[in-house]
Amino acid sequence: MPRPIVARIHPAAMRHNLSIAKQLAPRSRVWAVVKANAYGHGLSRAMQAFDAAEGLALIEVDAALRLRDMGWSKPVLLLEGFFDESDLPELAAREIEFTIHCCEQIDMLQKASLDKQVDVHLKMNSGMNRLGFKPDEFRAAYLRLQAIPAVRSITLMMHFANADDASNTAMPMAEQVRRFEAASAGLEGRRSLANSAAVLSHPEVAADWVRPGIMLYGGTPGGKTAVQFGLQPAMTLESEIIGVQRIQAGDAVGYGSRFVADKAMIIGVVAGGYADGYPRHAPAGTPVMVAGNRTRLVGRVSMDMITVDLTELPDAGFGSKVELWGRHVSIDEVADAAGTIGYELMCALAPRVPVIEA
């Protein structure tokens, strides 16, 4: 019998969430974003669950090639492009599309003199100041790419800094759209702008391709909760109670003795800690589901265990089922309590946690 912690992945929820993206952007093609091992959900599983997507987009070159090995024949896109000239012949041979975000990549593409044509995605830095060409450099980059014989098509691409936050004034979303439209006016090519937040909250920017990630896994990018957006969680992190302590007022729980009981309490010990991907900074009060009831974390998260309050759950005890996140306790609630985002918790699921489908 293995340790009781397990991550259950729900492909039906992933399919459902993709259908929500398609409903919101009915005239767009969808790049289902599967970077970081499909946000912790497993690349091959995601490939199957997202078979209705027009393409799969990711960051890792080896994983892009693996998608081809596993039989994905539709488009594949590398969102940061390639990292070394030596990758180019194989990417071209296996028809993997890539982003071009800097002059150095254009230099490499020019030098490579490929004998197979490639489809590239020219990225504009429209205000996020991470990857991409500034608006006033964009046209020149486009013309350079257009002059390379191996370039078959150029998609025009940008990424939003604040699509989840209409109140952001440092770089309003509308300003990014304005810069993108102005600097790409008259340039031929498909447009690709929207991440999950834009698909969910600003479907008017959907354009030719959308690039949803987090929403496909049932997490919210912000703005509203996943449930309010009609999304279903694709990951449940489950475990069991493996020990029980009855403590008195004044007794302390866990490392640092940070939680001190103010009355007699029953404490349950759950197999699952930060070495499993549960966030170490989750404070006392973070919701946990035990035997079908919501209760709360007490005491510090340790490497292999957390401690929870069973005082009001007299039927819970050794062997009771625990949901750390999933359908009843959303991953976003846990993330929020711990001062992070659902994205990080999904990606941080630890290799030692067995993953099963259900």
Ligand SMILES: *Cc1c(COP(=O)(O)O)cnc(C)c1O
């Ligand atoms: C990760 C990523 C996305 C998806 O973002 P979500 O917020 O998860 O929807 C879209 N576009 C690019 C370029 C990305 O890197």
